[in-house]
């Protein structure tokens with residue numbers, strides 16, 4: 314892909330803001346950006362799912378989703394697409410949080426010239442590509458040594474394609490440690506980390522060699538189990554209960570260590586994205602509106 318043909322998707326609900334970007338890019342046709350604009354998150358996710366997007370310009374405040382959740386949803390949907398978030402003047406802190414979570418850069422609306430816009434867009438694509446080439450360590454979670462969310466999304470997507478070819482069933486098992494915040498506040502951060510390590514250890518114990526295990530949030534883990542027989546691995550729940558029980562017996566705690574869980578099954582006959590599969594399992598733990606579950 315030449316740097317001069319970057320297919321850019323703009324998700325922006327304000328037509329005036331979209332027009333400013335379109336006109337700024339029209340001022341520098343030699344930069345060769347192809348801009349496609351959609352005015353909502355659902356339309357944007359649909360477009361991202363269709364593929365062939367090289368760069369995403371994302372307004373964080375949309376009618377269906379606001380703030381960091383907008384970035385998380387879009388990034389989960391297309392983890393290999395670099396993102397520049399668009400924010401208002403008073404949103405710099407939010408923009409920096411998005412960068413911390415994996416956005417390449419941010420632009421403050423009304424505060425950029427065409428030249429700086431193009432430079433930011435080109436840098437975002439080049440930097441993202443360089444990071445992708447040296448991505449190893451950022452796929453891992455520092456505390457547990459498991460894959461992190463990004464690692465899970467990328468490897469999970471590959472596992473889905475493998476399941477499509479080999480006609481395997483995948484069972485995604487999503488767990489959420491109960492009351493981590495409380496443990497941190499009452500017993501200290503070290504105890505909270507110890508609880509997370511215990512859960513990670515319990516999940517490692519039940520995971521098979523070809524299963525994918527990751528810590529995908531502060532207190533959230535996923536295990537994706539592959540089944541060549543076509544029977545979903547629903548028995549993982551009982552196995553996890555047993556593994557946790559053993560850990561609690563070996564290392565007694567002054568508080569109960571419990572996890573909530575949800576499960577979703579991938580049927581290669583009905584392909585779907587990894588983020589959708591994860592949301593379905595997560596929805597059983599945290600019921601609420603699910604943007605991706607369309």
Ligand SMILES: [Mg+2]
Pocket residue numbers: 325326327372373374375
């Ligand atoms: Mg907006």
